[in-house]
Amino acid sequence: MxxxxxxxxxxxxxxxxxxxxxxxxxxxxxxxxxxxxxxxxxxxxxxxxxxxxxxxxxxxxxxxxxxxxxxxxxxxxxxxxxxxxxxxxxxxxxxxxxxxxxxxxxxxxxxxxxxxxxxxxxxxxxxxxxxxxxxxxxxxxxxDRLSHEVAMNLQPLSGRICAFSDVVPEIQFRHTEDRAEQPRNDTACQSMKEGLDKLPRMKQREGTELRFSAIPEKMYPPGATPAEITRCSLDLSYALDTVLQNYELRPLDLLGELQFAFVCFILGNVYEGFEHWKSLLTLLCRSEETMRKRKELYLGLIAVLYHQLGEVPPDFFVDIVSQNNFLTSTLQDFFQYVGGPGVDGSLRKRAEKFKAHLTKKFCWDFDADLDDCAPVVVELPEGFSVD
Structure with missing residues (x-):
């Protein structure tokens, strides 16, 4: 160097x-x-x-x-x-x-x-x-959306972001009798589950965890009626608003967390960063009510995604097993909601330009059947290039 x-x-x-x-x-x-x-x-x-x-x-x-x-x-x-x-x-x-x-x-x-x-x-x-x-x-x-304060709040207390988690046993065996009470592993296992059950349960060493915002396990409020559960499961605005409470004074800092997670994965090789990035993106793209209320948040989201998606190959988000493209299905919902009633006109126009850009760059078709789980690709004439 x-x-x-x-x-x-x-x-x-x-x-x-x-x-x-x-x-x-x-x-x-x-x-x-x-x-x-x-x-x-x-x-x-x-x-x-x-x-x-x-x-x-x-x-x-x-x-x-x-x-x-x-x-x-x-x-x-x-x-x-x-x-x-x-x-x-x-x-x-x-x-x-x-x-x-x-x-x-x-x-x-x-x-x-x-x-x-x-x-x-x-x-x-x-x-x-x-x-x-x-x-x-x-x-x-x-x-550009990631401030020093947000980065320090998300970084582990240890000050290090590690590609491999530092794990320790959930139960510390300090005495012989503690070990004696655990399942013995000197006999052949009859199944994968039996073998896994015999392994010690591990947890991440305290202070080494990334301190991401907690994603709600339930997407609906306590005591919700069946109708409310259905509505909150289709429109994730309640869950997104719960996460946004961490950034009550500066809601756009959530975009900084999205960037932090992406950098941890792309540059730090931390898979947990990718999983959190996907979770946040799902909340943002499937929150129709919040889309109508927070124009600046979503204008910022489009700009953030524009630069992030320039760093990955087109097939990056295709699941190897199911051949389902997580990103096309997620953004398909986003473009559908952003075109709905009550959404700010400038946001709708920006989203249309972004949709056209992605269609040209990656050959993704966001107008296909929403229930189709197969890979969504635009068929181009022979010899035609989008480069």
């Missing part, structure tokens, strides 16, 4: 401004070969690497994978990431902890050490890779 071509290709005024106002990530002791990235780009760390310079102030996602020594196979471990917010000319300092195979940022609290680093920035300069300015526009488009 010593290539300065992004600096050479950069507009001189922008380069000068970043030199003057950009922040620094000084990462000392990171082993050679470690896969490390910031925002939408990653590299393999070289022998002289000591961090990243010229970082635009604001919110960023630092992610990395530890690597075993060649003598141990050179295997790359699961990805770890964290959101950080950097101020102009700030120096965020971390040392690599070989025992934990992780970055230790406690040195950033040592004003004397940070001051010493600042005084030696000229000597460090050739070992600091420039921020990948060419991906900054993409990064901003994926996080």
């Amino acid at each position: 010593s290539d300065d071509r992004s600096v050479v290709d950069m507009d001189p005024d922008v380069a000068r401004r970043l030199f003057e106002e950009g922040a620094f990530l000084v990462l000392l002791g990171v082993p050679q070969g470690t896969e490390l990235g910031i925002d939408c780009k990653s590299w393999q760390v070289g022998p002289r690497f000591k961090g990243v310079k010229m970082i635009p102030p604001g919110l960023h996602f630092l992610h990395y994978c530890s690597v075993n020594r060649p003598s141990h196979g050179g295997e790359i471990g699961p990805k770890t990431g964290l959101f950080v917010t950097l101020k102009p000319r700030e120096i965020l300092l971390a040392h690599w902890d070989p025992k934990e195979e992780d970055l230790d940022f406690s040195a950033s609290q040592n004003e004397e050490e940070v001051s010493r680093i600042r005084d030696n920035l000229k000597e460090l300069d050739t070992s600091l890779g420039p921020y990948p300015y060419e991906v900054m526009r993409k990064w901003v488009s994926l996080t």
Whole structure:
């Protein structure tokens, strides 16, 4: 990570401004070969690497994978990431902890050490890779609704977003008699269920959980009549309003949570992020009443989805087993509801443009039979291209 071509290709005024106002990530002791990235780009760390310079102030996602020594196979471990917010000319300092195979940022609290680093920035300069300015526009488009406050509230208390969950047994067997009471697993299992029942029940280690908004288990209010249950199951506005209570003062911050979940999955390899993204999108797209009340929320949703869907291949959302495209069926409902009575005209027009864009880009047909579960694809004439 010593290539300065992004600096050479950069507009001189922008380069000068970043030199003057950009922040620094000084990462000392990171082993050679470690896969490390910031925002939408990653590299393999070289022998002289000591961090990243010229970082635009604001919110960023630092992610990395530890690597075993060649003598141990050179295997790359699961990805770890964290959101950080950097101020102009700030120096965020971390040392690599070989025992934990992780970055230790406690040195950033040592004003004397940070001051010493600042005084030696000229000597460090050739070992600091420039921020990948060419991906900054993409990064901003994926996080423009995500504030520092929302990111910190959603990030685990441990400060690390891990691709693999850190799990521990639900029951801690501290005494021999505790283990004796558990089902024995020294006999052959007659079924998969029996085998699973014999395994210890696990839970995520406290403090490592992503703190997403809870999606209601029941989509209807307590004491609802059968008619209300039916209505709330078709129009998910009640469940969406329940989630929006987390953002009572700033409801559009829910779009920030949608972006946070997407980044965790796309850049952090966290599958839980993808599942939460789908859950939030389902609530937003199938809430007809809320659509009529919250025009700005849905104008923002269209903009967020426009940029997110530009980062995935067309068949990304097709379930391998059922061949059902989650996104086409979800957006099909959205376009149906947004065209209904009582929806703001500017929102309806924006949705129509978005629908046309997706139809052209992905060849998805949103006007097919709503009950058809087969993949929905537009048939194009031979030799016709949408590129």
